Amino acid sequence: MRQTAKETNFIKFLGTAGARFVVSTQLRASGGVWFSLDGVNILGDPGPGSLVRCVSSRPKLNPAHLDAIIVTHRHLDHCGDVNIMIEAMTEGGTKKKGVLFAPRQALEEDPVVxxxxxxxxxxxxxxxxxxxxxxxxxxxxxxLKHQHPAETYGINFQTSRCTISWVVDTCFFPDLLKHYRGDVLILNAVRFKDENDKEKGIYHLNFDDIKGMVKELKPRLTILTHFGMKMLHARPHELAMQLSNEIGCKVLAASDGMRVDLTQL
Ligand SMILES: [Zn+2]
Ligand SMILES: [Zn+2]
Incomplete structure (x- = not known):
């Protein structure tokens, strides 16, 4: 039975893996993020394992209850399960329903669907x-378009309770600060330190970028996710606590299966 709209205001992290090695070893799961907003169910970035993570969730998340799937860009950790999730959303293709949102590059140039x-x-x-x-x-x-090797967009959700900004894969650039001013700020925190990243073709936020963004934006709640290996070694929970204390804003590090109740903000 579907819950009422009032009850379904949460974000569930089906996976928190963010770099190739973390994904391929499944040190963290890579299922993406399930948003249940005013009773509307939207799955963001269904990476490898998304379906398994939905059905093994407690309580179980039924993909047939999805209204939409968003793929922010065509990298495998964001779209590995997109085909099976569309099939599950449409009950094996028996019901024509649901909307897929994706950049043109993910649909036309070497398409992922x-x-x-x-x-x-x-x-x-x-x-x-x-x-x-x-x-x-x-x-x-x-x-705005992110600075990342694939055509990538972050998301601002508007709900009846709050705005949620999800800054997916990108390197830092000042315009991010103008556009992601949500009450809840989700940051894809892939890198711990800048190790000449741009010279190496790595376009991701690092912990210094994140610190600067949280200081500037001061959201009601910041959630870090999509961790790379060095971030995991640096203990995201401790980093989040350190940031909370330093800046005086609530910062959480997501773990696999973590559910954030938006009615408790
Ligand atoms: Zn990624
Ligand atoms: Zn990416």
Whole structure:
């Protein structure tokens, strides 16, 4: 039985892995993030294992209750399970329903969604810079293109209770501060330190970037997720606590299966 809209205001981290080695070894799971906002269910970035993480969740998350799936970019850790999740959302393709949101690159250039699977969806919407979208009562926007090797957009969700900014994979650039001013700030915290990252072609936030962003934005709640190996070694929970104490804002490090109740904000 579906819960009432009032009860379904939460974020559940199906996985918190963020770099190739962490994903391929499954040191952390890589299932993406389930948003239940005013009773609307949206799955963000269904990486490898997303389906298994949904059905083994306690309480179980039923993919047939999904209203939409968002793929922020075409990297495998963000879309490995997108095909099976569309199939599960549409009850094996027997019900034409649900919307898929993805950047053009993920759909056209070396596409990550099979053509036969696309037919199960009610609609596919292309994410673009400055785009605004709606899923039932929830609206969201993709304010700007990220600096990342694939075409990538972060998300601002608008709910009846709060705004949620999800800064997915990107290196830091000042415009991020203008556009992600949500009450809840989710940061993909892949890197611990900058080790000449850009020269090496690594375009991710590091812990210094994160510190600067939280200091500047002062959200009601910050959640770190999508950890790389060195972040894991540096103990994300301790880093989050350190940041909370230093800045005086609540900062959490997500763990696999962590559920954040938005009614308790
Ligand atoms: Zn990633
Ligand atoms: Zn990426």
């Amino acid at each position: 099979f053509l036969y699977i696309r037919k199960f969806l009610e609609k596919i919407e292309v994410l673009k810079e400055g785009g605004t979208y709606r899923v039932k009562d929830i609206s969201f926007s993709t304010p």
